[in-house]
Amino acid sequence: MSSTPQPYQDSTTHLPDNWPERLKTWWMVMQIALAERLAYRGDFALGTLMRFLPIITQIFLWGAVFNSLKSGSGDTAKLGGFTFQEMVAYFLLTMLARAFSSMPGLASTIASQIRQGEIKRYLIQPIDLIGFLFLSRVAHKAAYYVVAILPFGLVFFLCRSYFVNGFPPPYIFASFCGSLVMGFAIGFFLEATIGMIGFWFLEVSSLLFIFMLFSFFLSGHMFPLTLLPESVLTVVNFLPFKYLAFFPAAVFLQKIPDEDLPWELGIEAAWVTFFIIVCRVMYARGVRRYSGFGG
Amino acid sequence: MSIIEVRELTKSYRVFRKREGLMESVKGLFHREYSEVQAVRGINLTVEQGEFVAFLGPNGAGKTTTLKLLSGVINPSGGTATVMGFVPWERRNEYRRRFALVMGQKNQLWWDLPAQESYRLHQQIYGIPQDQFDSTMNEVTELLDVKRLLGQPVRELSLGERMKMELIAALLHSPDVLFLDEPTIGLDVIAQHNIQQFLRYYQEKRRITILLTSHYMKDVAALCKRVVIVAGGLVQYDGSLAGIIDKFSGNKIVTLQFGDADRPSDLSRLGTIIDTQWPKIRISIARADVPRVLAEALRDYVIEDVSVEDPPLEDVIADLFHSVA
Amino acid sequence: MATVKTNYGKVFMTFARNSLIRDMTFRANFVFQCISSVSWTAMNVGFYLIIFQYTNSIGEGTGWHRDEFFLFLATTWFINSIVQAFFMSNAEEFSELIRTGGLDFALLKPIDTQFLISFRRIEWSSLSNFVAGLLIAAHSLNGMATRSIDPHVPTFAMAVLYVFFVACGVAIMYSVMICLAATSVWLGRNQTLYDFWFYITNFSRYPMEIYNRGWGTALLGLFTFVIPVLVVVNVPARVLAMPLNPRANWELPLMAWACLATAGSLAFSRWMFKKSLLSYRSASS
Numbered sequence: 001m002s003s004t005p006q007p008y009q010d011s012t013t014h015l016p017d018n019w020p021e022r023l024k025t026w027w028m029v030m031q032i033a034l035a036e037r038l039a040y041r042g043d044f045a046l047g048t049l050m051r052f053l054p055i056i057t058q059i060f061l062w063g064a065v066f067n068s069l070k071s072g073s074g075d076t077a078k079l080g081g082f083t084f085q086e087m088v089a090y091f092l093l094t095m096l097a098r099a100f101s102s103m104p105g106l107a108s109t110i111a112s113q114i115r116q117g118e119i120k121r122y123l124i125q126p127i128d129l130i131g132f133l134f135l136s137r138v139a140h141k142a143a144y145y146v147v148a149i150l151p152f153g154l155v156f157f158l159c160r161s162y163f164v165n166g167f168p169p170p171y172i173f174a175s176f177c178g179s180l181v182m183g184f185a186i187g188f189f190l191e192a193t194i195g196m197i198g199f200w201f202l203e204v205s206s207l208l209f210i211f212m213l214f215s216f217f218l219s220g221h222m223f224p225l226t227l228l229p230e231s232v233l234t235v236v237n238f239l240p241f242k243y244l245a246f247f248p249a250a251v252f253l254q255k256i257p258d259e260d261l262p263w264e265l266g267i268e269a270a271w272v273t274f275f276i277i278v279c280r281v282m283y284a285r286g287v288r289r290y291s292g293f294g295g
Numbered sequence: 296m297s298i299i300e301v302r303e304l305t306k307s308y309r310v311f312r313k314r315e316g317l318m319e320s321v322k323g324l325f326h327r328e329y330s331e332v333q334a335v336r337g338i339n340l341t342v343e344q345g346e347f348v349a350f351l352g353p354n355g356a357g358k359t360t361t362l363k364l365l366s367g368v369i370n371p372s373g374g375t376a377t378v379m380g381f382v383p384w385e386r387r388n389e390y391r392r393r394f395a396l397v398m399g400q401k402n403q404l405w406w407d408l409p410a411q412e413s414y415r416l417h418q419q420i421y422g423i424p425q426d427q428f429d430s431t432m433n434e435v436t437e438l439l440d441v442k443r444l445l446g447q448p449v450r451e452l453s454l455g456e457r458m459k460m461e462l463i464a465a466l467l468h469s470p471d472v473l474f475l476d477e478p479t480i481g482l483d484v485i486a487q488h489n490i491q492q493f494l495r496y497y498q499e500k501r502r503i504t505i506l507l508t509s510h511y512m513k514d515v516a517a518l519c520k521r522v523v524i525v526a527g528g529l530v531q532y533d534g535s536l537a538g539i540i541d542k543f544s545g546n547k548i549v550t551l552q553f554g555d556a557d558r559p560s561d562l563s564r565l566g567t568i569i570d571t572q573w574p575k576i577r578i579s580i581a582r583a584d585v586p587r588v589l590a591e592a593l594r595d596y597v598i599e600d601v602s603v604e605d606p607p608l609e610d611v612i613a614d615l616f617h618s619v620a
Numbered sequence: 621m622a623t624v625k626t627n628y629g630k631v632f633m634t635f636a637r638n639s640l641i642r643d644m645t646f647r648a649n650f651v652f653q654c655i656s657s658v659s660w661t662a663m664n665v666g667f668y669l670i671i672f673q674y675t676n677s678i679g680e681g682t683g684w685h686r687d688e689f690f691l692f693l694a695t696t697w698f699i700n701s702i703v704q705a706f707f708m709s710n711a712e713e714f715s716e717l718i719r720t721g722g723l724d725f726a727l728l729k730p731i732d733t734q735f736l737i738s739f740r741r742i743e744w745s746s747l748s749n750f751v752a753g754l755l756i757a758a759h760s761l762n763g764m765a766t767r768s769i770d771p772h773v774p775t776f777a778m779a780v781l782y783v784f785f786v787a788c789g790v791a792i793m794y795s796v797m798i799c800l801a802a803t804s805v806w807l808g809r810n811q812t813l814y815d816f817w818f819y820i821t822n823f824s825r826y827p828m829e830i831y832n833r834g835w836g837t838a839l840l841g842l843f844t845f846v847i848p849v850l851v852v853v854n855v856p857a858r859v860l861a862m863p864l865n866p867r868a869n870w871e872l873p874l875m876a877w878a879c880l881a882t883a884g885s886l887a888f889s890r891w892m893f894k895k896s897l898l899s900y901r902s903a904s905s
Contacts, residue, residue: 047815050815050816050819051815053822054819054822056839057822057823057825057826060826060830060831060833060836061678061826061830063833064679064680064682064827064829064830065671065674065675065678067679067680068675068676068677068678068679068680068681069674069675070674070675070676071674079674206652209652209656210659213659213660213663216663217663217667222663222667223667223670223671227671227673227674228670229670229673308901363724363902366724366727366728367728368724368727368902369900369902370898386727388626388730389730391728391729391730392624392730395728396724396728398724401724401725403725405638405642407642407645408638408641408642412637412641413638415634416631416634416635416638419626419627419630419631419634420626420631420730420731420736421624421626421729421730422624422625422626422627423624448645
């Protein structure tokens, strides 16, 4: 133990600025997250399973709706382009997509760090806040997937009969995985951008709430977006929310025509780039504004 | 009949291994590991109406547990107790109307509201007639000098002021028995003093019975003639404050002021030296030996001043607590 | 001293008043809560409006056409807003208090502990959904009264029964809530337990007929006779909206069962409450 006091280094909020060190820290964060998850794995597995419970009521609700469609009932009746089986598969897939794109607490964490002045730490050191948060989210999500794979797997196995078309061809599956990863990126940078608003406004929670509302309704989490009337659907298709739930599910279920697929994925990639840029610009501007305040 | 009668009151707790999470808790329904903690091991006590009794004891001695048992907040493992003829843990409404419990640093009042709103609620709950409520409020707020604070949200008050407000809440329904658990803990000296003054005055005037727990000697010395020392879940002593020293301390503290310029080297034969601030020395000497040692000292050395005192009460009690632990 | 009795009505009014004062001191938050509750409601309305573009009724031959179904929805909001306003935060606090040993103050007061715990705090902002429900109900009732085929205007008897069964629904939900909260004394802190309440009540938000296929009948049985949440919204909504004319032969027995289930749930939750107090340990100081 050296006699000179070491500066306090909390590895969960401080990222060293050379790569080998960074990787070590990231690995440690990952291990801690994993340990945490595993310690509560029973509780956690149960909780994850319970999150599928609302799907049960949805299955019955949609079953009742499909039974009395205006356009005629039967196994091949379609609603928004989905048969009943596909509808159930759709909801299961949106759960999966949400496991990638939802970022609980991200915006509020950023906003509260700004509000409580913890941002100062990042101003003094050449640390990249966004990069750090991103990597720690990746670590936490990875830990989450490791433990969630069992309950998810169980549910999907029990419901395999709803996947009438079975497993999609490899190129579709690859696109699906790509859309999941990009969905993660959009989810992250979109919420991070909202958190950045904390540099200008103290109360981010109201804005965040409105965002959550729109996100829930327009992401396809509640119902497939193709159910919306034509005019509304055209507008919603231009918004980034659909990539958080609807798009990956639609890709998997082969609802996106093959010729449109590369184009759609390209647009999604463009949105990812867009949000990364906006987030970084806002961060830079915000930090400048913040340090202008002194103290 | 005495107002409080306690016979062989016992309370032991099973402390279960801590379980986190739902799965563990569900497992815990079928198999639990535990250890037994005996908080109170058989307390016997009789208190007459109008007495002001102090419970003194180290942390974990069982004082607070005893008060909670007498308030009916917890059930005992064994033994009996009656307060004003009621069995406390039956929690009859008639009993609850007639006593009050105040716990230091624990807040019963609504945090965001002014105290007077909480008092109104209190009035409704206890069914206090308006005129009685008004006169009690006037009297108590006058004595504690808090009238101007009644309209302020409780969270804006200082610790001492909050404690006074809690005390008022306890007295609004004119209880016959008052249990006070560490009422002055965490308060500054002035606030402590104010509350002590108030309690003494109020008790003398209303002749209510008060049981007070504390580990501050000042509270005890200022207020109570009768002290019950509780340690290790048992009553170790029950009597007057002065009697404690007689019973538990075998020593006296003798302070000698020497006149010689040189300091003798053999002073330790007189007794245990406590501290030296030449030319003064303090020595602890067994009571029986004091006259002989003094005579020797006066004969062998040049002494300018002598004083003989009892050891501080705190030390005696602290030693007692240590010996029991 | 003359025997004094506590006037429970007055105590409740004071609770209501104190909660209102407190809510008004945090006015911005209050407004925000109102807006957020109503927003979720509006989203649900939007969702069902979309569904009714594609179908005429929820379930084949159930009679839950658009107006009837929106009256059903309004009933869910009436019941849920009342439960949230009066009981939700109290149940959560009870769960916390009984777990941490903070219940002492309640045990010292000369009034019924369950009453004190259940009514202490009222979240006035949750009643904003009640108002939203009133608007939707008014619109639906108007639609049902003015339609060309078989217009329906509820009788006075139906209205009275409706209010009665809404109260029963609230009582059943309250009982489920208190039972869950009371388990904290044995199971410790559990967020999962609260999610559990949400998931259970999720079943209650739809007409019970939708469960009547395949293995759904098991759920139907479970949630009608064991944890009677299906009875909560379905019974009053059926009484007022009369989706089937003439009424089905199982409606009257169901109403009778609803009364029994209410009494049973209240009794059971009281028993659970008392049992949890017995295992209560005050916090060590």
